[in-house]
Amino acid sequence: MQSRSVRIINRQRLAVLVLLVAFPATAAAEDFRKSLHMVSMRDGTQLATDVYVPAGDGAYPVIFARGPYGRSGPGRAMASLACGRGYAFVSQDMRGRFDSQGSDAVVFHNDGWSKRRDGHDSLAWIAAQHWCNGKIATYGGSALGITQTMMAPDAPETLKAQFVLVAASSLYHQVAYQGGAWRKALIETWLKSNAFDPATLESYLAHPIYDEFWQRVDAAAQAERVNAPGIYWGGWYDIFLQGTLDSFTSIHNNGGPAARGRCGLIIGPYAHGGFSELVYPANSRESLPAGKALRFFDHVLKGEQNGIASEPAVHYYVMGDPTDPDAPGNYWRAADNWPPPSRSTSYYLHADGNLVPQTAPQGVEQLTYKYDPSHPVLTVGGQNLVLPKGPADQRKVESRPDVLVFSSEELEEPIEVTGRISAKLYVSSNCPDTDFTVKLSDVYPDGRSMLVTDGILRARFRESFRTEQFMEPGKVYELNVDLWSTSLVFNKGHRIRVAVSSSNSPRFEPNPNTGRPFRADKQTRIATNTIHVSSEHPSHIRLPIYVEAPATAAAGTE
Numbered sequence: 164m165q166s167r168s169v170r171i172i173n174r175q176r177l178a179v180l181v182l183l184v185a186f187p188a189t190a191a192a193e194d195f196r197k198s199l200h201m202v203s204m205r206d207g208t209q210l211a212t213d214v215y216v217p218a219g220d221g222a223y224p225v226i227f228a229r230g231p232y233g234r235s236g237p238g239r240a241m242a243s244l245a246c247g248r249g250y251a252f253v254s255q256d257m258r259g260r261f262d263s264q265g266s267d268a269v270v271f272h273n274d275g276w277s278k279r280r281d282g283h284d285s286l287a288w289i290a291a292q293h294w295c296n297g298k299i300a301t302y303g304g305s306a307l308g309i310t311q312t313m314m315a316p317d318a319p320e321t322l323k324a325q326f327v328l329v330a331a332s333s334l335y336h337q338v339a340y341q342g343g344a345w346r347k348a349l350i351e352t353w354l355k356s357n358a359f360d361p362a363t364l365e366s367y368l369a370h371p372i373y374d375e376f377w378q379r380v381d382a383a384a385q386a387e388r389v390n391a392p393g394i395y396w397g398g399w400y401d402i403f404l405q406g407t408l409d410s411f412t413s414i415h416n417n418g419g420p421a422a423r424g425r426c427g428l429i430i431g432p433y434a435h436g437g438f439s440e441l442v443y444p445a446n447s448r449e450s451l452p453a454g455k456a457l458r459f460f461d462h463v464l465k466g467e468q469n470g471i472a473s474e475p476a477v478h479y480y481v482m483g484d485p486t487d488p489d490a491p492g493n494y495w496r497a498a499d500n501w502p503p504p505s506r507s508t509s510y511y512l513h514a515d516g517n518l519v520p521q522t523a524p525q526g527v528e529q530l531t532y533k534y535d536p537s538h539p540v541l542t543v544g545g546q547n548l549v550l551p552k553g554p555a556d557q558r559k560v561e562s563r564p565d566v567l568v569f570s571s572e573e574l575e576e577p578i579e580v581t582g583r584i585s586a587k588l589y590v591s592s593n594c595p596d597t598d599f600t601v602k603l604s605d606v607y608p609d610g611r612s613m614l615v616t617d618g619i620l621r622a623r624f625r626e627s628f629r630t631e632q633f634m635e636p637g638k639v640y641e642l643n644v645d646l647w648s649t650s651l652v653f654n655k656g657h658r659i660r661v662a663v664s665s666s667n668s669p670r671f672e673p674n675p676n677t678g679r680p681f682r683a684d685k686q687t688r689i690a691t692n693t694i695h696v697s698s699e700h701p702s703h704i705r706l707p708i709y710v711e712a713p714a715t716a717a718a719g720t721e
Contacts, residue, residue, distance in 0.1 A: 193239065193242070193243050194217065194218050194243075194246060194247065195215045195216060195217055195218060195242050195243070195246040195252075196215070196216050196217075196218060197213060197214065197215050197242070198213075198214050198216075199211065199212070199213055199214075200212045200213075200214060201264075202255070202284075202285060202288045203284075203288075204258070204279065204280075204281050204284045204285075205279070205280065205284055206279065208258060208263075208264045208265040209263070209264045210255055210256060210257070210258060210263040210264070210281065210285065211234060211255065211256045211261060211262035211263045212234070212253060212254070212255040212256075212285070212288075213234050213235070213238055213253070213254045213255070214251065214252075214253050214292075214294070215238070215239075215241075215242035215245070215246055215251060215252040215253070215254075216246070216251045216294045217246040217247075217249065217250075217251065218246075221294070222293065222294055222295060222296040222297075223249060223250055223251040223294060223295065223296055224249075224250050224251070224295075224296055224298040224299070224300070224323075224460070224464040224465060225250060225251045225252070225253055225289055225295050225298070225299045225300070226241070226245045226250050226251070226252050226253070226299075226300050226301070226302050226460065227252075227253045227254075227255070227285070227286070227289060227299055227300070227301045227302070228241070228252075228253070228254050228255070228301065228302050228303045228307055229254070229255040229256075229257055229274075229281075229282070229285065229301075229303070229307065229310050230255075230256075230257060230260075230303055230306045230307035230310060231256075231257045231260045231267065231270065231306050231357060231359075232260075232306065232307075232357070233256065233260070233261050234254040234255055234256045234261065234262075235254075237254055237307075238254050241254070241302075248457060248461075249465075250460070250464075251294055251295065253289055255285060257270075257273070257274070257281070257310065258273045258279075258281055259360065266360050266362070267359055267360050267363070268359070268360035268361075268362035268363045268366065269362065269363045269366045269367075270354075270359055270360075270363045271309055271310070271313055271334060271380055272379060272380055274309075274310050274313040274314060275313040275314075275316070275379060275380055275382070276313075276316045276317045276385065276388070277379045282310060282311075282313060282314030282318070283314065283317070283318055283319060286299055286314070286318060286319045286321055286322055287319050287321070289321075290319065290321040297321055298321065298323045298464045299321050299322055299323060300322075300323060300324040300325065300326065300460045300463070300464055301314065301322065301324075301325045301326070301327075302325075302326045302456075303326075303327070303328065303330075304327075304328030304329050304330065304396075305328070305329050305330060305403075305435065307328075307330075308327045308328050308329060308330025308331075308403075309330045309331055309334075311325050311327045311330065311393075312327060312330055312331070312332050312382040312406075312410060313380060313382055315382060315385075315389040315391060315393070315414075316382060316385035316388040316389055317385075317388050318389075318390070318391060320390070322390075322391045323391055323421075323463050323464055324391055324392055324393065324459060324460055324463040324464060325391055325392070325393035325394070326393065326394050326396070326456050326459065326460070327393050327394070327395050327396070327407075327410060328396045328397070329396065329397050329398065329401050329402075329403055329407065329433075329435060330395075330397075330403055330406055330407065330410070331403040331406035332381075332382045332383040332406040332407075332409050332410045332413070333377075333380075333381045333382070333383045333384070333406065333409070334377060334380040334381070335373050335377035335380075335381065335628070336373070336381075336405075336628070337403055337405055337406040337409075338350070338403070338406075339367050339377075340371060340373075340628075341618075341619060341671070342598075342618060342619040342620040342621060342624070342644065342645060343371070343619075343620065343621035343623070343624035343628055344598055344619045344620075344621050344671040344672065344674070345368075345371070345671065345672040345681070346670065346671060347668075347669050347670070347671060347672040348542070348547065348548070348549055348550050348669040348670055349402060349547070349548050349549070349670075350364070350367060351364065352548070352549045353548060353549075356549075368681070368682060371680075371681040372628065372629060372630070372631070373627075373628035373629050374629070382410070383406070383409045383410065383413050386413035386414050386416075386417045386418050387417055387418065387419065388419065389414050389418045389419055389422050390418065390419030390420065390421045390422050391421060391422055392414075392418075392421065392422045392425035392426050392427075392463065393410065393411075393414060393422070393426050393427070394426065394427035394428070394429065394455060394456065394459050395407045395408075395410045395411040395426070395427070395428050395429070396429045396430075397429070397430050397431075397433070398430065398431055398432065398433025398434055398435070399430060399431070399432055399433070399480075399482065399616075399648075399649050399650065399651075400432070400433065400434035400435075400438065400545070400546055400552060400553045400554065401433060401434055401435050401546060402434075402435045402546050402547065402548050403435075404430075404546060404647055404648065405647045405648060407428070407430065408428070408430070408501060408648055411426055411427070411428040411476075411477075411501060412500075412501055414426050415428075415476060415500070416500070425472075426476060427455065427459065427476055427477070427478075428476060428477045428478070428479070428501055429455065429477075429478050429479070430478075430479040430480065430650070431447055431448075431479075431480040432447050432480050432482050434546070434547075434552040434553045435546075435547070435548050435552065436548070436552060437553075438544070438551070438552050438553025438554065438555075439553075440544070440553065440554055440555050440556060440613070441485055441486075441553070441554045441613060442485055443480075443482065443485045443493060444485060444493050446493070446494065446495070447480055447493070449495065455471065458470075458471045459471055474497075475497035475498055475499055476498070476499055476500060477497065477498040477499065477500060477501050477503075478495055478496070478497050479495070479496055479498070479501075479581075479650055480493075480494070480495055480496075480650065481493070481494055481495075481496055481579065481581065481650045481651070481652060482649075482650060482651040482652070483651070483652040483654060484605075484607070484652075484654045484657070486607070487654065490577075490652070490654045491577045491579075491652045491654065492577075492579070492651065492652035492654075496650075502581070502582040502583060502648075502707065503581055503582065503709060503712070504709070504710045504711070504712045505581060505582045505707035505708055505709050505710055506707070506708045506710050507705050507706070507707055507708075508520055508521065508705070508706050508707075508708045509521060509523075509703040509704070509705055509706075510571065510659065510661070510703055510704050510705075510706060511523050511524055511696075511701050511702070511703040512524070512567075512569045512661065512663070512694065512696045512701075512702045512703060512704075513528075513569065513696055514526075514528035514529075514530060514696050516568060516569055516570065517569065517570065517571070517572075518569040518570055518571045518659060518660065518661055518704075519571070520571070523698060523701035523703070524696050524697060524698060524701055525697075525698050526697055526698060527697045527698070527699070528695075528696050528697055529693050529694065529695045529696060529697065529700075530567050530693065530694050530696060531691060531692065531693045531694075532564060532565045532566075532567065532664075532665075532691075532692060533564070533565060533689055533690070533691055533692075534565050534597060534664070534665035534666060534676070534689065534690045534691075534692050535565075535687075535689045536666070536673040536674060536675050536676060536687045536688075536689075537673075537687060539666035539667070539668035539673040540560050540563060540565065540566060540600070540664050540665075540666045540667055540668065541560060541668060542667050542668060542669060542670040543555050543556070543557055543559060543560055543614070544556075544557075544614045545614055545616075545617055545667075545670060546616070546617075546647075547670060550669070550670060554605075554613040554614050554615065555613065555614050556611045556612055556613060556614075557602060557604050557612040557613075557614055557660075557662060558610065558611070558612050560662075561612060561662055563664075565664055565665065565666075566662055566663070566664045567662065567663045567664065567694060568660065568661075568662050569660065569661045569662075569663075570606060570658045570659070570660045570661075571658050571659040571660070572658070573656055573657070573658055574653055574654070574655050574656065574657055574658065574659070575655065576655055577652050577653065577654050577655050578652070578653045578659070578708060579650075579651070579652045579653075579708065579709040580615075580649060580650070580651055580652075580653065580706045580707060580708060580709070581649070581650040581651075581707060581709040582648060582650075582707030582709075583645075583647070583648045583707060584603060584616060584618075584645075584646040584647065584648065584649065584704065584705065584706060584707065585618075585643055585644060585645055585646060585704070585705050586601040586618070586643070586644040586646065586661070586663075586702075586703070586704040586705070587641065587642070587643055587644075587702065587703055587704075587705070588601070588641075588642045588643075588644060588663065588694060588702045589639055589640070589641055589642075589694070589695035589697075589700030589701070589702050590622070590639070590640055590642055590692065590693060590694055590695065590702075591634070591636075591637055591638060591639050591640065591692075591693045591695070592622070592634055592636070592676075592690050592691065592692045592693065593636045593637070593690065593691045594634065594636075594676040594677070594678065594688055594690040594691075594692075595623075595633040595634050595635075595676075595677070595678030596621065596622050596623045596633055596634065596674060596676060596677070596678040597622050597634075597665055597674050597676045597690045597692055598619055598620065598621050598622065598665050598666060598671070598673075598674040599619070599620055599622065599642055599644060599663065599664075599665055599692070600617065600618070600619045600644075600663065600664050600665060600666065600667045600671075601617060601618050601619075601644045601646060601661060601662070601663055601704065602614060602616075602617040602660075602661065602662040602667075603615045603616050603617065603646055603649075603659070603660070603661060603704065604659075604660040604661075604662065605651065605653055605657055605658075605659070605660075606657055606658035606659070606660045607657060608656050608657065612660055615649050615651055616646045616647055616648070616649050617646060617667065618644045618645045618646035618647065619644065619667060619671055620642050620643070620644045620645070621674060622634055622640065622642065623678070625640060625641070625642050625643075633678050639695055639700055646704075650709075659706075661704050663694055663702075665690065665692055675687040675688065676688040676689070676690040
């Protein structure tokens with residue numbers, strides 16, 4: 164097992180790698196001055212801050228990064244690139260991390276727009292320094308991206324631009340309690356492996372409902388208070404995919420006057436780390452996402468007319484079968500907004516295991532299975548951090564009796580699905596609470612069932628994540644399960660598959676089915692869960708089938 168120091172070093176190396184991807188090298192030699200400062204926050208806590216300034220005198224625009232993995236990680240590598248381009252670079256340890264004072268609990272709650280505003284205070288300090296010309300851009304991925312999204316609402320006007328990679332915008336919905344279910348493997352492993360104050364985990368566990376605790380770190384709901392344009396870079400298999408999309412759509416369309424209509428979105432076939440079961444072509448790693456970062460900063464902070472302002476706001480990769488060189492898809496597409504035009508098409512679940520487009524089932528059929536929380540369906544791929552991730556073959560779990568599988572006929576023509584995906588399930592249970600999971604897979608001609616995306620919903624939150632509504636035995640309820648988003652061409656000869664169950668562990672902590680408060684005890688119940696596939700209760704998944712917009716129509720409308 165890796166030691167804490169090794170794990171943190173690995174994350175520093177990842178941060179450096181992302182920096183180098185985001186900013187192509189412009190200077191080989193170190194031609195800068197470095198200084199260390201202890202910067203006071205509004206409550207007197209001092210944060211360790213490294214400053215790198217180009218050699219010589221002058222005031223420069225600044226690129227600023229702050230995170231929990233050690234400021235030295237992106238330090239010299241980024242300083243060489245930034246200073247060689249005419250920027251100063253500032254790297255800061257978050258509160259309670261490495262050489263910064265204070266406690267890191269509750270992580271990210273110190274970085275927003277409420278009582279503690281470490282991000283805002285740091286921006287104000289940078290702007291007051293003689294080497295800063297008053298224009299600041301922020302950079303970072305993952306945790307360093309989340310500090311940016313938390314910093315953006317009500318930020319000082321000196322914040323002019325952000326480049327946010329693979330980051331969440333809502334810590335409840337996209338990080339801790341997706342669909343109301345605890346993201347056990349992600350949260351617990353990340354907090355423990357990085358030796359965060361245990362109070363953060365305790366606080367997260369104490370708030371399983373979307374209450375005021377989580378509303379304080381829901382940047383997606385604060386878009387109108389964001390007045391700096393951003394480029395948001397993410398991946399279809401990333402742990403924070405929907406956060407990347409939501410940040411762009413909310414700020415680009417509803418942000419402050421300096422941000423609205425000036426943001427960018429870049430989404431490729433990436434995860435939060437590597438995956439190997441499918442390998443996308445070399446064009447998926449084209450330098451478009453990389454070169455855009457510095458061009459964006461040069462335009463916004465330096466006023467360079469480099470053409471970026473006239474480019475489409477959105478660049479996304481349309482995935483296809485990477486094993487077939489003649490398959491459609493596997494290319495980049497540009498658009499003016501997100502999502503692109505689509506036709507929402509319902510694919511209905513039928514009792515015989517068929518997945519049928521636009522034809523609801525007849526009769527009164529239903530399918531029932533037993534869900535035992537002590538023997539949950541194991542996680543196989545998906546939007547994970549420490550678990551194996553990305554598109555993975557689901558056949559090893561689809562054969563279980565507690566997994567219901569529905570497959571389309573072999574496709575006679577390719578079908579492109581691009582946009583947000585949801586499933587409407589009509590369910591009943593003998594327990595007061597249980598979970599329902601939905602997976603969407605691309606079934607290859609050789610039988611592989613490759614995961615595209617998945618979702619979960621804890622039944623008690625079917626009406627609202629702010630209140631709990633428990634189930635009555637045998638009563639039918641309507642659930643809407645969010646599977647987030649994708650862009651994929653299901654090729655001719657492939658099948659579209661939907662798998663429904665009640666667990667996906669350890670990606671999500673299994674529901675004990677008791678209806679008791681979250682982790683109140685260790686009691687569990689075996690649930691008898693039913694999916695209704697009848698004319699009265701036609702369970703189905705809604706797929707956004709891409710529709711190419713006419714040349715005269717505005718992209719991004721539906």
